[in-house]
Amino acid sequence: MAKVNHTKFAILGLLTTECRTGYAIKQMIDQSLTHFWKISYGQIYPTLKALVEEGLATVSETTQQGKPDKKEYHITAKGDEVLKSWLHQEITDIPTEKNELLLKLFFSRHQLPDKAIQHIKEYQRKYEEQYETYVGIEEMINATLSHAPDANFWLITLDYGKRTTTSIIEWCKATIEQLEAK
Amino acid sequence: MAKVNHTKFAILGLLTTECRTGYAIKQMIDQSLTHFWKISYGQIYPTLKALVEEGLATVSETTQQGKPDKKEYHITAKGDEVLKSWLHQEITDIPTEKNELLLKLFFSRHQLPDKAIQHIKEYQRKYEEQYETYVGIEEMINATLSHAPDANFWLITLDYGKRTTTSIIEWCKATIEQLEAK
DNA sequence: ACTTACATGTAAGCGGTTACATGATTTG
DNA sequence: CAAATCATGTAACCGCTTACATGTAAGT
Secondary structure, eight states, rough: OOOOOOOHHHHHHHHHTTTTTTHHHHHHHHIITTTOOOOOOOOOOOOOOOOOHHTTTEEEEEEESSOOOOEEEOOOHHHHHHHHHHHHHHOOOOOOOOOHHHHHTGGGGSSOOOHHHHHHHHHHHHHHHHHHHHHHHHHHHHHHSTSSSSSHHHHHHHHHHHHHHHHHHHHHHHHHHHHTOO | OOOOOOHHHHHHTTTTOOOOHHHHHHHIIIIIIITTTOOHHHHHHHHHHHHTTTEEEEEEEEEEEESEEEEEEEEHHHHHHHHHHHHSSOOOOOEEEOOOHHHHHHHHHGGGGHHHHHHOOOOOHHHHHHHHHHHHHHIIIIIIIITTTTHHHHHHHHHHHHHHHHHHHHHHHHHHHHHHHH
């Protein structure tokens, strides 16, 4: 099975929202896709270029008053087709993260238990923070974008983040308790 | 902040278990670390070589009867020190996965709702499978390795996998229900 | 005077996978 | 007779980040 470059489709998909420039795409990713898809400029601009070369998008350069020139990208009919066929395609692999905390815990026999607990506490703190940002985004969507056609799906991805984050926080609490009992 | 190559430490850590060869390390990773750390041979062998060059491990070639030659690696005192200092070091970033399902859902406005539901159902099936493998490994540890010095920490990493997997399955159920109601 | 927002792009490098290459022995 | 297990290694390639390079205008 040939590997698919999903990032290409992420950018193609963002062109179906109000995002028109590389800069706007980056902003959207940092705000709304960051918990399941991150991309840097170093990938966005070359990908946009490639999209045009493949006929999936068009560019038009516009000069702005007071702001730098920008390139506006628009998805083509062919691009829309390609996006839809990708959406239709089955998902083959479930994601695997590299988890530094679990790696350290795996070898924690070589470490003072207190240090392990400290690592977990810090991890918990970070996820509690993350949970709060999810809630914040959720409130923002509900308040200002609830009738946007994408809103329901956005809330679904946020719910995923909230649920997994909650379960991680619960694991932190249970594990700290267990280790402290020793 | 300079980036750390954690994979190096994963291998160094595995040398403190009974793993002595690149082959054995690969097996251990595939069995026990796979849900939070994956490595291929293409990285294991060069890393082992580098470890020796840095004085963190030693090699000795042994000829075996009936089996191919192998190289046995042993961690050095310096390697042990380096491992411990890495374990002590604070964890800076929490992991971020690239999630193809969430990416597709994010753009699901362009897709028939039935197809989205189908993707989620398949995702759920995969995580239910994954949950079962976690339970299997847990039972194996409890049955045969429960007094190993690492056992408790191994069970902790498995609990992490079980809890997050459960929350994903719950999200799948809730999301399917919500989408089917429309 | 400084920072932030807007805006685009490239080159070097890193971590990693995949495919390839080789080969003996055991098990079904 | 085929497949699996044991065992080591490399080269090509890929996706991606980081650092660098450049510049205007508005707000603090």
